[in-house]
Amino acid sequence: MARLPVRLLARLAAIATAITLLLGAVPVRAEMLTLRYGQAYSAARSIFSLPVTIAKNAGFFAREELDVQLLQPIPGGADNQITALHNDSVDVTHVATPFLIRAALGGSDAVAIAAEFNNPIYSAIAKPEIAGIADLKGKIVGMADEYGTISLSIRKLFALHGLQRGEFGVRVIEGTSARLACLRRGDCDAVVLGQPQDLTAVAQGYRLIGASTEAVGELLYTVTAVRRSWADAHKETLVRYVRALASAFAFIRDGSNRDQVVRTVMQSTNSSEEIARATLALFFEPERGVLPKQGEIDRHGLEQVIAMMGEAGTLKPPLPSADRFIDVQYLQAAGVGWAKSPAVPLP
Numbered sequence: 001m002a003r004l005p006v007r008l009l010a011r012l013a014a015i016a017t018a019i020t021l022l023l024g025a026v027p028v029r030a031e032m033l034t035l036r037y038g039q040a041y042s043a044a045r046s047i048f049s050l051p052v053t054i055a056k057n058a059g060f061f062a063r064e065e066l067d068v069q070l071l072q073p074i075p076g077g078a079d080n081q082i083t084a085l086h087n088d089s090v091d092v093t094h095v096a097t098p099f100l101i102r103a104a105l106g107g108s109d110a111v112a113i114a115a116e117f118n119n120p121i122y123s124a125i126a127k128p129e130i131a132g133i134a135d136l137k138g139k140i141v142g143m144a145d146e147y148g149t150i151s152l153s154i155r156k157l158f159a160l161h162g163l164q165r166g167e168f169g170v171r172v173i174e175g176t177s178a179r180l181a182c183l184r185r186g187d188c189d190a191v192v193l194g195q196p197q198d199l200t201a202v203a204q205g206y207r208l209i210g211a212s213t214e215a216v217g218e219l220l221y222t223v224t225a226v227r228r229s230w231a232d233a234h235k236e237t238l239v240r241y242v243r244a245l246a247s248a249f250a251f252i253r254d255g256s257n258r259d260q261v262v263r264t265v266m267q268s269t270n271s272s273e274e275i276a277r278a279t280l281a282l283f284f285e286p287e288r289g290v291l292p293k294q295g296e297i298d299r300h301g302l303e304q305v306i307a308m309m310g311e312a313g314t315l316k317p318p319l320p321s322a323d324r325f326i327d328v329q330y331l332q333a334a335g336v337g338w339a340k341s342p343a344v345p346l347p
Contacts, residue, residue, distance in 0.1 A: 032067055038073050038090030039072055052245070055248035064243055081225070085226065093226075100112060101320070109229055118220060118301055125206050126206065127183070128207050139169065140187070144172070149305060150212070179193060200271060220298050226238065235330070235333070242331055306322060
């Protein structure tokens, strides 16, 4: 076979080198990882699904090469979310902090890796003829799980107004929408509602007689939880999840994205545009600290929850340290501060 001229060989070698350098400069796509995220049925249809829904719909999970599947385990009440981690129904779960604390003290290795909601504003909404909290004596109030933050804070609110445990009847109803239905049917004289259902009820003529924030200051309401044993084997997955969640919080807080966030609230909660906008205004105009800035965990807010559980008798002294229930390594690895840090820049 005839030899190629030296000059041609040199040119081919230069082209090959350039192609090699060019290929080396192209970033290698990260492996697509799957994450099964558990939600209670009621949470999925409330404002509390907003951070994860935005992360998915706005493409932040996809940007992190993360395929997040939003699942509703059965049974899927608030007190069963940690159970879903242990029976391998989900990998991570949305859960209110009292249920995480109770599970961990009961032997679970579940731990919070990011905050989802900090300071919820829960409203006591009553029939129009009920003028105030004192008028609920002898009446039926639709409340959430007795051991959850919602009920603990509302009982503190009632006590501030002179209404004590045992002076009113309680109907435990899972989910804001179901409690509103009880009020509309007339089976409840008052109910505890979150947004946007409380705003909808007031617009329909029901009476706002108090809010949880009158009785309780800062607290850590809901978190993303995972089993430590699963987390140790899937660190990269969790770091990507936390980064995407941080971007979702920044997106929600950016006023230029308000229309898109409003549409998401409307779709998730089946509310009107007016009510969806009023909900976001309640959170941010002025800033009320309802949402984290990046998913950072407020240790003081978790201590507040532990103290509330102690006051209610659901935890016995000595009260545990908040550090027992949190693991901030994934926030740190994602470059997210873990206590009241500034928001990350939008992509």
